[in-house]
Amino acid sequence: MKKITFRDSIRWNKESFTLFKKTPNQSLMLSLAYLFIFMLLPSMPMVQVFSIASILIWPIFLVFAVNFYKIHDKNKAEKFLAVYEKIKPKLATLLTLGLICLTYAGLVTIVLNSEMQEFIKLSENNNELVSVINNFVPMIGKLILLLLPLLMATWFSPMLIVYNHYSLFKSIKSSIAGCLMYIAPLGLSWLIFSTTAILFMLSCGVLIGSLASFFPSIGPSLMGAIIFFALLVITSVMFAFQYISYRDIFKSARSY
Numbered sequence: 001m002k003k004i005t006f007r008d009s010i011r012w013n014k015e016s017f018t019l020f021k022k023t024p025n026q027s028l029m030l031s032l033a034y035l036f037i038f039m040l041l042p043s044m045p046m047v048q049v050f051s052i053a054s055i056l057i058w059p060i061f062l063v064f065a066v067n068f069y070k071i072h073d074k075n076k077a078e079k080f081l082a083v084y085e086k087i088k089p090k091l092a093t094l095l096t097l098g099l100i101c102l103t104y105a106g107l108v109t110i111v112l113n114s115e116m117q118e119f120i121k122l123s124e125n126n127n128e129l130v131s132v133i134n135n136f137v138p139m140i141g142k143l144i145l146l147l148l149p150l151l152m153a154t155w156f157s158p159m160l161i162v163y164n165h166y167s168l169f170k171s172i173k174s175s176i177a178g179c180l181m182y183i184a185p186l187g188l189s190w191l192i193f194s195t196t197a198i199l200f201m202l203s204c205g206v207l208i209g210s211l212a213s214f215f216p217s218i219g220p221s222l223m224g225a226i227i228f229f230a231l232l233v234i235t236s237v238m239f240a241f242q243y244i245s246y247r248d249i250f251k252s253a254r255s256y
Contacts, residue, residue, distance in 0.1 A: 008248065009188040013196070016241040019069050020233070027236035030065055034235055037061065055105060056098035059158040062242075063087055063094065066159055069243040090162050097157060097168060101150060108146045115139050152179035159246050178249050186245065193241060197234045204230050 020027050038058065042051030064083060071078045087094070109116075116139070156175035160166040166174060179186060204226045 006185055006188060009185040009192065012185075012189045012241060012244050012248070013192050015244050016193075016237050019073060019240040019244070020236050022072055023068075026068070027240075028232050030068055030239065031232040031235035034061065034065065034239075035231065052102060055102040056095055058101065059094040059097045059154065059161075060087065060091065062154075062158045062239075063162050065239045066243040066246065069240045070247070073243070073247070087162055093161050093168050094158060097154065097161070097172075100172075101154060104150050105147075108143070108150075111146065112139065112143060115142070149176075152176045155179055155242065156246050156250065159243075160250065164250065174250075182249055189241065189245070193238070200234070201227070201230055 038054045038061075042054050044050075064087070067078070067083050067086075153172045153176055156178050157166075157168075157171035160171035160174055161168065164171075208226055
């Protein structure tokens, strides 16, 4: 693993945005596919069973997304079938990783189920925003803490499985180790990324508010469109950031 400094945290964010700017249209299409498969489809009443399938295939999609930025970072051209042939020998391992994610997410849901139900009842019957927020914040805090191990276990593991030919458990162990060893620069990068994303969303909100005051009839539609576009950009940059952090932290590890 490469030595990473706090200065690299700032560089990671800059390079992530630079990678996005190299291929903005393709990056936005990638984000659109991600949001459609992993957010829109599972929320549809008729295809809610797809929510299970989406978690199973998530590591596979992540490798495709990271590979997209990998080839553009190296200024190479690679067709979809060539990427698939690279992933094909590791499909079973990636699906097993997806099954582990599904199992862990299910356990977290069971642990927080009672609190979620209480919060839903409170939000439906309580008109006081402060009271709702006071109950929402602790629940979200617990959710983040419970999902943090899963995030660390899967942040690098799909790429380690495909590019470095690690076994399932070695990839999970190495992913967690990489996150823990570089938790300070990764945490700072996440802080910078999150702050930038929030400021970007707030700027969009101010822009929408200004336009809505002049064009009240199109305000709601415009708000939805701009927020959705902002979400696409944030998702694209996040994938680029995931690739760059993997590239730098595991630079000395043998890859294929």
